[in-house]
Amino acid sequence: MLSCKELVACSSDYLDGQLALGEKLLARQHLLFCKNCRRFIKQLRLTQATIKAMPEPAVDDVDEIVQRMTRAQQPPKQP
Numbered sequence: 680m681l682s683c684k685e686l687v688a689c690s691s692d693y694l695d696g697q698l699a700l701g702e703k704l705l706a707r708q709h710l711l712f713c714k715n716c717r718r719f720i721k722q723l724r725l726t727q728a729t730i731k732a733m734p735e736p737a738v739d740d741v742d743e744i745v746q747r748m749t750r751a752q753q754p755p756k757q758p
Contacts, residue, residue: 681709686716694723 681689686709692698693706710717 680712681705683709683713683716686710686713687719690720690723694720694727 686693686706689698689702689706693703698706710720
Protein backbone atom coordinates (compact mmCIF):
# COMPACT_ATOMS: atom_id res chain seq x y z
CA MET A 680 0.00 0.00 0.00
CA LEU A 681 1.18 3.52 -0.75
CA SER A 682 2.06 5.97 2.00
CA CYS A 683 0.31 9.34 2.13
CA LYS A 684 3.48 11.00 0.82
CA GLU A 685 3.61 8.62 -2.15
CA LEU A 686 -0.06 9.21 -2.93
CA VAL A 687 0.43 12.99 -2.91
CA ALA A 688 3.42 12.60 -5.25
CA CYS A 689 1.33 10.71 -7.82
CA SER A 690 -1.99 12.53 -7.23
CA SER A 691 -1.87 14.55 -10.47
CA ASP A 692 -1.23 11.44 -12.54
CA TYR A 693 -4.01 9.65 -10.64
CA LEU A 694 -6.52 12.41 -11.39
CA ASP A 695 -5.43 12.61 -15.03
CA GLY A 696 -5.76 8.83 -15.46
CA GLN A 697 -2.08 8.44 -16.30
CA LEU A 698 -1.14 5.76 -13.76
CA ALA A 699 -0.45 2.20 -14.80
CA LEU A 700 -3.03 -0.34 -13.63
CA GLY A 701 -0.90 -1.54 -10.68
CA GLU A 702 -0.20 2.01 -9.49
CA LYS A 703 -3.86 2.94 -9.86
CA LEU A 704 -4.90 -0.05 -7.76
CA LEU A 705 -2.37 0.87 -5.06
CA ALA A 706 -3.66 4.44 -5.00
CA ARG A 707 -7.28 3.27 -4.74
CA GLN A 708 -6.36 0.84 -1.98
CA HIS A 709 -4.75 3.66 -0.03
CA LEU A 710 -7.80 5.88 -0.55
CA LEU A 711 -10.06 3.15 0.84
CA PHE A 712 -8.28 3.38 4.18
CA CYS A 713 -7.12 7.01 4.40
CA LYS A 714 -9.79 9.64 5.02
CA ASN A 715 -7.27 12.50 4.80
CA CYS A 716 -6.05 11.49 1.36
CA ARG A 717 -9.63 11.06 0.14
CA ARG A 718 -10.27 14.62 1.29
CA PHE A 719 -7.06 15.78 -0.46
CA ILE A 720 -8.09 14.15 -3.76
CA LYS A 721 -11.59 15.63 -3.43
CA GLN A 722 -10.06 19.10 -2.97
CA LEU A 723 -7.85 18.61 -6.04
CA ARG A 724 -10.87 17.57 -8.12
CA LEU A 725 -12.76 20.65 -6.96
CA THR A 726 -9.76 22.84 -7.84
CA GLN A 727 -9.56 21.29 -11.31
CA ALA A 728 -13.28 21.83 -11.90
CA THR A 729 -13.07 25.44 -10.72
CA ILE A 730 -10.14 26.21 -13.00
CA LYS A 731 -11.86 24.59 -15.98
CA ALA A 732 -14.99 26.66 -15.32
CA MET A 733 -13.08 29.94 -15.29
CA PRO A 734 -13.26 32.04 -18.45
CA GLU A 735 -10.16 32.40 -20.56
CA PRO A 736 -8.19 35.57 -19.84
CA ALA A 737 -8.88 38.38 -22.27
CA VAL A 738 -5.24 39.49 -22.22
CA ASP A 739 -2.94 38.04 -24.85
CA ASP A 740 0.10 40.05 -23.87
CA VAL A 741 2.29 38.14 -21.39
CA ASP A 742 4.09 41.31 -20.29
CA GLU A 743 0.78 42.90 -19.32
CA ILE A 744 -0.15 39.84 -17.26
CA VAL A 745 3.19 40.00 -15.42
CA GLN A 746 2.68 43.72 -14.72
CA ARG A 747 -0.80 43.07 -13.33
CA MET A 748 0.49 40.32 -11.07
CA THR A 749 3.33 42.53 -9.84
CA ARG A 750 0.93 45.38 -9.05
CA ALA A 751 -1.40 42.99 -7.22
CA GLN A 752 1.43 41.78 -4.96
CA GLN A 753 2.57 45.28 -3.96
CA PRO A 754 1.24 46.61 -0.66
CA PRO A 755 -1.33 49.41 -0.94
CA LYS A 756 0.07 52.96 -0.89
CA GLN A 757 -0.53 54.93 2.30
CA PRO A 758 -1.94 58.49 1.83
